[in-house]
Amino acid sequence: MNDNGCIHLNNFKAAKGIHPYKIVHAFFVSCTSYEARRYKATSCLCFTCGQPGPRMHSCLHCIYFACYAGHIQDHSKSKKHFLYVDLSYGNIFCAQCQDYIYDRELTEIAMSHRLKEAKSLGISVPFMPWLPNNNEALALRRLRKRRLISPHTTIGLRGLQNLGSTCFMNCIVQTLIHTPLLRDYFLGEKHKCKAQSSGKCLVCEVSKLFQEFYSGAKTPLTLHRLLHLIWTHARHLAGYEQQDAHEFFIATLDVLHRHCMNGVEDTEKKENGRCNCIIDQIFTGGLQSDVVCTSCSGVSTTIDPFWDISLDVAGPGSLQACLERFTRAEHLGSAAKIKCSNCRVYRESTKQLTLETLPIVASFHLKRFEHSSQIDRKISAFVSFPAELDMTPFMSSHRRAVDVGATDNNNAPEGVFEDNRYSLFAVVNHLGSLDAGHYTAYVRQMKGSWFKCDDHMITRASLREVLDSEGYLLFYHKTVLEYECDVS
Amino acid sequence: MTVNNTIAHQRLILSGDRERFKELLRRRLIECGWRDQVRMLCRDVVKENESNNVTFDMLVTRVTPRARALVPDTVKKELLQKIKTHLLTQKDQ
Ligand SMILES: [Zn+2]
Ligand SMILES: [Zn+2]
Ligand SMILES: [Zn+2]
Ligand SMILES: [Zn+2]
Ligand SMILES: [Zn+2]
Numbered sequence: 242m243n244d245n246g247c248i249h250l251n252n253f254k255a256a257k258g259i260h261p262y263k264i265v266h267a268f269f270v271s272c273t274s275y276e277a278r279r280y281k282a283t284s285c286l287c288f289t290c291g292q293p294g295p296r297m298h299s300c301l302h303c304i305y306f307a308c309y310a311g312h313i314q315d316h317s318k319s320k321k322h323f324l325y326v327d328l329s330y331g332n333i334f335c336a337q338c339q340d341y342i343y344d345r346e347l348t349e350i351a352m353s354h355r356l357k358e359a360k361s362l363g364i365s366v367p368f369m370p371w372l373p374n375n376n377e378a379l380a381l382r383r384l385r386k387r388r389l390i391s392p393h394t395t396i397g398l399r400g401l402q403n404l405g406s407t408c409f410m411n412c413i414v415q416t417l418i419h420t421p422l423l424r425d426y427f428l429g430e431k432h433k434c435k436a437q438s439s440g441k442c443l444v445c446e447v448s449k450l451f452q453e454f455y456s457g458a459k460t461p462l463t464l465h466r467l468l469h470l471i472w473t474h475a476r477h478l479a480g481y482e483q484q485d486a487h488e489f490f491i492a493t494l495d496v497l498h499r500h501c502m503n504g505v506e507d508t509e510k511k512e513n514g515r516c517n518c519i520i521d522q523i524f525t526g527g528l529q530s531d532v533v534c535t536s537c538s539g540v541s542t543t544i545d546p547f548w549d550i551s552l553d554v555a556g557p558g559s560l561q562a563c564l565e566r567f568t569r570a571e572h573l574g575s576a577a578k579i580k581c582s583n584c585r586v587y588r589e590s591t592k593q594l595t596l597e598t599l600p601i602v603a604s605f606h607l608k609r610f611e612h613s614s615q616i617d618r619k620i621s622a623f624v625s626f627p628a629e630l631d632m633t634p635f636m637s638s639h640r641r642a643v644d645v646g647a648t649d650n651n652n653a654p655e656g657v658f659e660d661n662r663y664s665l666f667a668v669v670n671h672l673g674s675l676d677a678g679h680y681t682a683y684v685r686q687m688k689g690s691w692f693k694c695d696d697h698m699i700t701r702a703s704l705r706e707v708l709d710s711e712g713y714l715l716f717y718h719k720t721v722l723e724y725e726c727d728v729s
Numbered sequence: 730m731t732v733n734n735t736i737a738h739q740r741l742i743l744s745g746d747r748e749r750f751k752e753l754l755r756r757r758l759i760e761c762g763w764r765d766q767v768r769m770l771c772r773d774v775v776k777e778n779e780s781n782n783v784t785f786d787m788l789v790t791r792v793t794p795r796a797r798a799l800v801p802d803t804v805k806k807e808l809l810q811k812i813k814t815h816l817l818t819q820k821d822q
């Protein structure tokens with residue numbers, strides 16, 4: 242696209258500058274203030290026919306409002322004014338060129354106004370398609386090799402050798418490799434390592450692993466280096482024969498997070514004390530705990546970060562029911578009195594857990610293994626889980642609204658953008674008994690395209706098959722990602 | 730447009746809600762792939778007319794009917810429902 246405008250616009254800019262466009266755009270296209278919205282609300286009618294459209298434009302020379310149904314054409318004939326700003330989209334129409342024209346400088350102004358408007362309305366930055374910068378455009382021209390991703394591609398799929406009961410690791414690696422945002426991070430080569438010797442950084446090792454998975458080769462990989470690294474840095478895991486995939490998942494996130502901190506990422510700002518590394522950006526949510534004193538109704542609230550949610554499976558029957566029970570207020574009873582800061586004595590109280598902030602990847606751990614001094618057993622109770630999950634009912638803000646009896650305010654325009662939809666993208670299963678078990682994983686490779694990973698064997702699977710499986714660890718990815726609004 | 734409609738419309742602009750709904754619509758159309766489909770339609774028109782100079786008006790007349798038909802019913806329903814509920818709650822106040 243040519244973004245050098247046209248001779249007419251260039252002459253206009255030379256004579257009058259960019260100010261006229263700036264004013265029209267800030268007041269009538271992307272209103273950057275309440276005052277501007279008042280102008281827009283009351284005056285956006287065609288001066289000729291009094292209608293609000295079709296396609297209202299403003300003359301850039303004299304701010305005459307006219308519609309595209311002939312009236313800007315009339316105005317340009319009688320007044321010899323040729324440039325018009327489209328009031329819906331901010332583009333410029335040149336009546337001499339008989340078409341819309343694009344100018345880089347004015348496009349940038351329009352963009353900055355759009356960001357300001359979004360901020361003033363409290364909505365996140367609008368979607369902007371990726372445009373290559375000069376370096377990227379140059380690289381694209383130089384590197385001619387292209388790989389076309391077809392809908393039936395098997396790219397990113399690779400089996401993993403079992404090194405002797407290491408299926409617990411293989412499942413977690415397959416899950417991490419198919420976590421969309423993590424994949425984007427690593428394939429974008431975002432990890433800049435500061436570790437002195439690269440052989441010691443788990444983040445570097447995972448980075449290499451992504452390259453292996455997406456190299457196009459099909460032979461199964463052997464992960465002894467990765468396993469060794471994790472065992473070195475999470476000593477409590479080393480030595481067991483068969484391990485718990487859940488424990489391994491948490492330990493892996495922890496080592497990755499620690500190694501990220503040694504990288505460049507630690508120089509980035511940490512918001513309200515929370516780590517900003519890629520692991521925490523993707524996996525960390527906030528769990529709110531409200532303890533209410535039954536005598537004085539005083540509430541004490543704490544918020545703790547979490548990487549996953551462990552759910553009891555006895556009883557419920559569905560993931561939503563498990564979550565419903567997880568977030569229900571629970572009476573703590575006389576045996577578990579808590580000192581109330583208001584009453585200054587130990588009181589009975591109720592406790593309720595809710596989700597204060599949601600992570601981008603929501604990981605659920607169904608507690609199928611029961612370990613006690615008397616007995617170790619596996620609970621194979623059926624728990625159904627959906628492909629699409631809305632987390633709104635389990636959020637602190639929602640629970641509060643329900644408690645005070647407020648009606649569903651999801652239709653209020655402020656709530657219109659609250660989007661807590663999640664899509665299933667990986668399921669880890671435990672097959673067999675407690676002591677002679679085997680782990681497999683289902684991963685979503687592309688939208689609607691599922692595969693079963695059984696160590697070195699990768700086979701195509703249907704969504705039905707995934708949803709009918711028992712389920713031990715369930716991984717959901719946020720369906721829509723918000724852009725951060727950091728305009729000053 | 731009736732007088733009442735105009736006032737409702739003005740109120741929507743004034744409160745910023747019109748932009749909010751517009752942004753919601755924009756997001757839904759991107760999510761469901763409509764935006765990409767329309768891009769492809771535009772590409773086809775440009776390719777068919779490679780010899781002539783394609784203008785915006787020409788694109789609009791050729792693509793709009795097909796683009797309108799491609800908007801999923803679920804998107805239309807959601808927007809209609811949300812705007813309706815919003816206008817009704819406004820009236821009560
Ligand atoms: Zn004029
Ligand atoms: Zn008119
Ligand atoms: Zn021109
Ligand atoms: Zn590293
Ligand atoms: Zn971290």
Ligand SMILES: [Zn+2]
Pocket residue numbers: 534535536537538539581582583584585588
């Ligand atoms: Zn108390």
